Amino acid sequence: MKDSLKKYLFEDRSLRVQTVNLSQTWQDTLEHQQYHPVLRNLLGELSAAAVLLASNIKFDGSLVLQLQGDGPIALIVVECNQALQVRATIKTRQEFVIKDTDNLQSLLNANHNGRFIVVLDPNNRQEGQQAYQGIVPLTGETVADVLSLYMRSSEQLDTRLYLAANEHKATGLLLQRLPHGGGKEVDSAIAESSWERAVHLTNTIKADEQLAIDEDTLIHRLFWEENLIPYEPQAVSWYCNCSRERVADMLKMLGIAEVESILAEQNEIKVHCDFCGKPYTFDAIDSAKLFIAGASSQESQHTH
Missing domain, CATH: 3.55.30.10 (Hsp33 domain)
Known part of the structure; x- marks a missing residue:
């Protein structure tokens, strides 16, 4: 019910x-x-x-x-x-x-x-x-x-x-x-x-x-x-308006250097919604995709 x-x-x-x-x-x-x-x-x-x-x-x-x-x-x-x-x-x-x-x-x-x-x-x-x-x-x-x-x-x-x-x-x-x-x-x-x-x-x-x-x-x-x-x-x-897309936008704002630094240290990025606690995980491939659309050729090569 x-x-x-x-x-x-x-x-x-x-x-x-x-x-x-x-x-x-x-x-x-x-x-x-x-x-x-x-x-x-x-x-x-x-x-x-x-x-x-x-x-x-x-x-x-x-x-x-x-x-x-x-x-x-x-x-x-x-x-x-x-x-x-x-x-x-x-x-x-x-x-x-x-x-x-x-x-x-x-x-x-x-x-x-x-x-x-x-x-x-x-x-x-x-x-x-x-x-x-x-x-x-x-x-x-x-x-x-x-x-x-x-x-x-x-x-x-x-x-x-x-x-x-x-x-x-x-x-x-x-x-x-x-x-x-x-x-x-x-x-x-x-x-x-x-x-x-x-x-x-x-x-x-x-x-x-x-x-x-x-x-x-x-x-x-x-x-x-x-x-x-x-x-x-x-x-x-x-109802909570958190989403994977919102977390992705936040990671983009951190920048590729900071994201790669976290990946080098932890192998993946784990983010929990501040409100509801829902976890979101981004591995190296997920993280690379964040920057492909707007990345420069040099950044694209750097992210393989």
Whole structure:
């Protein structure tokens, strides 16, 4: 089954519920990477959060969630575009040892220099136009804590996030209160009652439960007494724009002398995508071909 994001409205239209399942997407994310379980799960939770938040933005571009820290993690980046295509990566500092007990704060904010940045990057950015950036305080022990606070303070939307990840799956549930008006007027007392009831129900969610059952089952367990209005599911997938051609262009920019120097030392050139970790290998013949089309006769002779 393809990964999907599903949306529901409470019958009184006062709040939305969303779930996302990243199973195949998550396997594609991890295909070329080896992460400590603590790092892997943190990246999975952030990936699920990015999809949940990006799906509510009417925007031609990408939502980027970026964590910068001064501890074991130097950088985490998750990007999700309007087609709900995701890519994600972590850069760590080798001098640190990751412990099973580490969490968001110890990994990124031990010296209180950590930063969480939310970026909206338009596809067709005009000259001089800057991407929107919002700085999120690293308050809370989890990604869900930090982002819920951000949504409340910057977007003025009461939001609850429930995120979980392991080696098989990354998943998330979002509960969000909708502003009154803008269509059907919502009775404030009814809306308040719906919100309190929904929060009470979703606060019973445990991460192990999210990972053990499918999202449809979770929604039924939580809201079987509610009349939810379902929306058409949206597909979610992995996407990284790295390619052999892009790596070849990079090697051409290095120049024939540098490429031959690497070959002389290592017999082949191995390049890993900075983002997804996918490996690309160029042997002597592959490397020679890079320079044949635009090479001078002297260079052609030099590369046989």
